[in-house]
Amino acid sequence: MKSCLVVDDSRVVRKVARKILEELNFACSEAEDGKQAMEACAAQMPDAILLDWNMPVMNGIEFLRRLRKMSGGETPKVVFCTTENDLAHIQEALSAGANEYIMKPFDSDIIQTKFAQVGLL
């Protein structure tokens, strides 16, 4: 079973995403911001990370840049999942090392195809 860390400051979004990912057979854990996500990754690197952009304490893009510099931090597939829906944000995410990008709102179909495209399914 593959593992996925869901990083979002909204409890509702985490719950929805978790339900979809569990149906796709992922073992899920959650983090409320980038700092919590860093701690989770330091303890154990997940196979996948579903990552919000705007969060208090540490935002998603900063988390991603730090993750990619960590030992073992290049292995997780990172899929952004954010309301930021302009080309500039998408390009910034990709150059910081994101593997895919989902513009909210999303549904299970979108998560499933994006995860399949990066080889997680």
Place this chain on the structure above:
Amino acid sequence: MRVEDFDMFSTLLKQRSGLVLTRDKAYLLESRLMPVARKWNMKGLEELATTVRTRKDEALLRDITEAMTTNESSFFRDQKPFDQFRQLVLPRLMEARAAKRSLRIWSAACSSGQEAYSLSMILNDEAAKLAGWRIEIVGTDISAEMVERAKSGVYTQFEVQRGLPITMLVKHFKQNGDKWQISQQLRQMASFREWNLLGDLSALGQFDIVFCRNVLIYFDQPTKAKVLESIARQMPQDGVLYLGGAETVLGITDKFKPVEGQRGLYSLGGFSAAGAKVA
């Protein structure tokens, strides 16, 4: 909905589009036709049915047919057929057409154009190998509205997230507010025409590759056979036909034969996948 109204609508749809509606699909008819009734300032489906019976208004009949035959689509739908196209069909047919250096591809029942544009993105990736080739992608649909949408190449945020990898979005699309438009270069690779698959197809010309996926499922057996046989007349012996995952030619027509080892791929007999590996 009254039974006689349902029967009248389903007969009309069968004649005009081949669509077969069984009585358990009455809910579909109701949900799709209510917007048509509203557009024509009618109170409901009874008035719509009465109008159709008493006045054969072509524009109204067309709206009804379009509302019932429009289906959701996505980019690179099912993925595998496109891998097959890139790794097997395209290279083999390029070899076979090396002297002519031209290929024609048909996206039949193309809806809003995602299949045709998925192919143009693949061909764009292979542009170096295709230098000097004349490649034509033709999309057809029974719905004038869908043909217009396909031509515009404009998609919603939801649509561009259905099957389209983010790198392809960044590479080939331009953002305009909350809509995304595919680049002019890719739009120029495909053309779109309003066409009924039940009609005469000969004016469309010959196609080396035909995508007709998830269309036959809406037809009854005789209509499936008729459509497959008229598609066959538009193809050379070594051309290939793609059908949807739940569709087959077996027991319907002997014109097409499954291409061995390649699910969903059919030919008139002259295409071989021998020795092919599709990852």
